[in-house]
Amino acid sequence: MISGRIFSLSNRTGIPKFQLTRKLSSVAATKLETPPEPTEPRMLTAVPGPKSKQLHSDLSKMQSMDSVHFFVDYDASVGNYIVDVDGNTMLDVFTQISSVPIGYNHPALLSAFNSDSAMRALVNRPALGVYPGADWATRLNQVLMSVAPQGLDQVTTMMCGSCSNENAFKLMHFYHMEKERGGRAFNQQEMESCMINQAPGTPDLSVLSFHGGFHGRTAASLACTHSKYIHKIDVPLAQWQVSDFPRYKYPLDQFVAENNAEDERCLAMAEDVIHNSRKTGPTITGVIVEPIQAEGGDHHGSNRWFQGLQDICKKYDIIYLIDEVQTGGGPTGKIWCHEWFELAESPDIVTFSKKMLTGGLYHKSKLRPKQPYRIFNTWVGDPGKLILLDAVLKTIRSENLLEETSKSGTVLLDGLTDLQNRFPGYLNSARGRGTFCAINCDTTDRRDKILNQLREVGVHAGGCGDTAIRLRPALVFKEQHAHLFLNKLETVLKSF
Numbered sequence: 086m087i088s089g090r091i092f093s094l095s096n097r098t099g100i101p102k103f104q105l106t107r108k109l110s111s112v113a114a115t116k117l118e119t120p121p122e123p124t125e126p127r128m129l130t131a132v133p134g135p136k137s138k139q140l141h142s143d144l145s146k147m148q149s150m151d152s153v154h155f156f157v158d159y160d161a162s163v164g165n166y167i168v169d170v171d172g173n174t175m176l177d178v179f180t181q182i183s184s185v186p187i188g189y190n191h192p193a194l195l196s197a198f199n200s201d202s203a204m205r206a207l208v209n210r211p212a213l214g215v216y217p218g219a220d221w222a223t224r225l226n227q228v229l230m231s232v233a234p235q236g237l238d239q240v241t242t243m244m245c246g247s248c249s250n251e252n253a254f255k256l257m258h259f260y261h262m263e264k265e266r267g268g269r270a271f272n273q274q275e276m277e278s279c280m281i282n283q284a285p286g287t288p289d290l291s292v293l294s295f296h297g298g299f300h301g302r303t304a305a306s307l308a309c310t311h312s313k314y315i316h317k318i319d320v321p322l323a324q325w326q327v328s329d330f331p332r333y334k335y336p337l338d339q340f341v342a343e344n345n346a347e348d349e350r351c352l353a354m355a356e357d358v359i360h361n362s363r364k365t366g367p368t369i370t371g372v373i374v375e376p377i378q379a380e381g382g383d384h385h386g387s388n389r390w391f392q393g394l395q396d397i398c399k400k401y402d403i404i405y406l407i408d409e410v411q412t413g414g415g416p417t418g419k420i421w422c423h424e425w426f427e428l429a430e431s432p433d434i435v436t437f438s439k440k441m442l443t444g445g446l447y448h449k450s451k452l453r454p455k456q457p458y459r460i461f462n463t464w465v466g467d468p469g470k471l472i473l474l475d476a477v478l479k480t481i482r483s484e485n486l487l488e489e490t491s492k493s494g495t496v497l498l499d500g501l502t503d504l505q506n507r508f509p510g511y512l513n514s515a516r517g518r519g520t521f522c523a524i525n526c527d528t529t530d531r532r533d534k535i536l537n538q539l540r541e542v543g544v545h546a547g548g549c550g551d552t553a554i555r556l557r558p559a560l561v562f563k564e565q566h567a568h569l570f571l572n573k574l575e576t577v578l579k580s581f
């Protein structure tokens with residue numbers, strides 16, 4: 086059908102059919118080369134350098150974006166190395182806020198659109214909820230369902246992490262209201278009152294979230310975000326309940342009793358809040374939790390904590406949502422971090438984005454909405470992102486990247502632990518799964534100085550929480566990259 090349209094156009098324009106066909110293929114077949122990965126950082130200027138500064142001043146005329154660190158040369162960046170517009174080549178252990186799965190300019194991604202059908206999927210972006218292409222169901226099945234958490238047989242793609250969580254919350258509330266109605270249809274009063282945001286059509290329901298959590302910046306996901314005030318201040322939000330996420334003492338093996346008590350305290354608090362919500366409102370219909378609280382400071386929870394939360398959700402028949410936006414896609418050594426937790430069964434919903442390249446949510450079939458158009462927007466995702474994700478997942482398998490990540494993660498965590506033992510005044514609480522590692526500094530000022538000095542010696546790292554340095558390298562981060570990072574960090578620490 087598509088080529089039929091092109092041919093009729095070609096007849097009107099007088100261009101012979103075969104010429105147009107050839108033109109399309111030659112565009113699609115463009116081959117982009119990937120230069121070899123550098124072996125070490127190379128710094129030419131301070132960062133941001135003069136070109137970055139000029140570009141920032143150009144950008145500032147149109148938007149307030151003082152968050153920009155530096156401008157990037159995406160032609161020159163390769164593998165684990167990001168190259169800025171001033172020619173500085175840095176080992177990137179932050180990777181676009183943890184969202185580069187297999188490094189910059191991976192050949193598998195550069196060639197992902199080298200076919201007419203892939204190119205057409207890219208340019209003819211469908212409203213997937215109403216006009217999906219013939220291959221959409223196959224693509225979802227072959228790509229996203231190939232890594233679906235066990236027991237979650239439903240999937241919907243979305244644009245970003247925040248809107249994945251927003252839609253997950255709707256599923257929680259629909260499930261609750263469906264039970265309340267006992268199967269009857271919506272009544273007139275509900276249909277009218279929801280139009281002016283009043284009960285009973287707009288019920289007083291909520292989602293339980295945790296202090297230090299981050300779940301996005303759209304209205305409902307921002308109501309569940311508690312990492313930094315600057316994300317929230319001045320924004321009117323639902324007054325939903327917040328409970329404590331465990332804060333452990335490190336090293337874990339020296340504080341077993343204290344940390345177990347912390348789990349029990351936090352579980353008791355969560356259960357209390359859920360229980361009380363039924364008396365005082367808003368009624369909690371589900372819980373959202375990160376497997377590792379990332380933005381809030383890389384706070385880990387034990388298996389007992391995540392299992393206990395699941396038990397509480399089951400007891401109250403509310404929905405257990407694990408937000409894998411930052412942890413999903415492999416950095417912990419498994420595709421989903423919650424696979425480590427030995428849960429009795431899957432969470433009810435798992436949201437994703439970042440390294441998965443498309444946003445979206447997996448969920449149990451009991452959560453399928455009964456009416457159409459309830460989980461919906463214009464695009465509901467993007468087939469082009471699934472083409473890229475397909476290439477990513479194939480690369481993860483063919484290059485054994487989960488195993489590689491576990492190996493380099495061990496080198497990282499052992500190295501961080503060694504450094505904290507040698508510099509106990511500056512570093513503490515080394516922790517991590519896979520390469521998803523972090524270490525705390527004694528003060529925020531020290532953390533910021535370390536990050537700045539790391540940049541000067543060619544390592545681009547990030548912070549989180551008040552004092553943590555966090556590592557979020559791509560899955561192609563190998564043992565030699567871990568050693569290089571640790572050597573640079575040691576150089577910086579020795580300079581204090």
Ligand code: PSZ
Pocket residue numbers: 182245246247248250299300301302375379380408409410411412438439
């Ligand atoms: O400042 C920001 O907006 C940032 S910095 C890092 C993120 C956002 N992470 C996004 C994120 C996340 O880490 C978790 C666990 N859940 C949801 C989100 C929201 O995803 P996006 O940004 O795609 O909407």
